[in-house]
Amino acid sequence: MNTHLSSPTQTVLIGPEQPFVIIGERINPTGRKLLAAEMAAGNFDRVRKDALAQVAAGAQMLDVNAGVPTADEPALLAEAVRVIQAVTDAPLCLDSSVVAALAAGLAAYQGKALVNSVTGEDERLEAVLPLVAQHHAAVIGVSNDETGIAEDPHARFNIAKKIVERAEAFGIPRADVLIDPLAMPIGAVRYVGAALLALVRRLRDELGVNTCCGASNISFGLPDRPGLNAAFIAMAMGTGMTSAILNPLEPDVRRSIYAADALLGLDENCARWITAARARAAAAPEAQA
Numbered sequence: 001m002n003t004h005l006s007s008p009t010q011t012v013l014i015g016p017e018q019p020f021v022i023i024g025e026r027i028n029p030t031g032r033k034l035l036a037a038e039m040a041a042g043n044f045d046r047v048r049k050d051a052l053a054q055v056a057a058g059a060q061m062l063d064v065n066a067g068v069p070t071a072d073e074p075a076l077l078a079e080a081v082r083v084i085q086a087v088t089d090a091p092l093c094l095d096s097s098v099v100a101a102l103a104a105g106l107a108a109y110q111g112k113a114l115v116n117s118v119t120g121e122d123e124r125l126e127a128v129l130p131l132v133a134q135h136h137a138a139v140i141g142v143s144n145d146e147t148g149i150a151e152d153p154h155a156r157f158n159i160a161k162k163i164v165e166r167a168e169a170f171g172i173p174r175a176d177v178l179i180d181p182l183a184m185p186i187g188a189v190r191y192v193g194a195a196l197l198a199l200v201r202r203l204r205d206e207l208g209v210n211t212c213c214g215a216s217n218i219s220f221g222l223p224d225r226p227g228l229n230a231a232f233i234a235m236a237m238g239t240g241m242t243s244a245i246l247n248p249l250e251p252d253v254r255r256s257i258y259a260a261d262a263l264l265g266l267d268e269n270c271a272r273w274i275t276a277a278r279a280r281a282a283a284a285p286e287a288q289a
Contacts, residue, residue: 002014002017022060042079051088061092063245066080066105077101078104085110092114118141129167143179145159179209180211182196186218200241
C-alpha cells in the first residue's frame with residue numbers, strides 16, 4: 001500500500017516496496033533561536049538555504065514548522081510553504097499543532113501534502129481530519145491520546161487503530177494515514193526502542209499502514225547521537241518502517257538508510273548505494289586537500 005505525496009512536478013511514494021523516504025527536519029524554529037527570529041521578522045533566507053541543503057543531501061520530502069512564539073503562525077506557515085515551493089520540487093510535510101496554521105498551510109500548498117499531525121484525542125480528530133479530507137491530503141497519526149503516551153505498545157496500537165478507523169470514516173483512505181509509533185529516548189527508558197520496533201511490525205502486519213517517526217528522539221540526551229540514530233533507523237526499516245523525519249545532513253544516518261535499502265531489496269541494482277559511495281569517494285580527496 002503506497003502513500004502518494006506530491007508537489008506540482010514531483011511525486012513521492014511511501015510504501016513497503018519503496019525506498020525509505022527521508023523527510024528533512026531542519027525547517028523548524030524550535031531550539032533554533034536565529035531561525036525563529038528571522039522567520040518572525042519575515043526573513044526566509046535561511047529557510048530557503050535549509051530546504052535546498054536538505055534536498056541536496058537526499059531528503060525526498062521536507063517537514064515545515066513555523067511555530068514561533070508570539071508570531072502569527074498561520075501566516076508564517078503559509079508564507080514558508082510558498083517560499084519553499086518556489087525553490088524546490090520536494091513535497092512538503094506541514095507540521096503544526098495549531099489547526100488554523102494547518103488550514104493556512106494547506107490552502108497555500110500546491111500538490112498533495114502530508115499533515116503532521118493528528119493524535120487520538122476525539123477533539124483533535126474532529127478538528128484535523130475534516131481538514132485533511134477537504135484538501136485530499138495525507139496525515140501522520142501519532143499514537144497517543146488524552147491519557148498521554150502509553151508505555152504499553154499494545155495501548156499505542158489500539159490508539160493507532162482508532163485513528164485509522166476514524167480517518168476512514170471521514171473518507172480518508174488507509175493509504176493516506178501514516179502512523180507515528182513514537183520514538184522515545186532510550187536514555188530515559190531502556191526498553192522503548194525494542195517496544196517501538198515490535199509496534200512497527202504490528203502496524204505493518206495487522207493494520208497495513210505506513211509508518212513515520214521523529215527518529216532523532218530515540219537518542220536524546222546521549223552522546224554520539226548520529227551513531228545511535230543510524231543504527232536505530234536501519235533496525236526500524238528492517239521491521240517495516242517506511243519513512244522518518246530526521247536530519248539528512250548527518251552522513252552516518254544517510255549511509256545507514258542507503259545500506260538498509262540495498263540489503264532489503266528496495267534499491268534497484270543498488271543504484272542509490274553506488275551513487276552515494278561514488279560521491280563519498282569523490283569528496284574524500286577534496287576533504288584531504
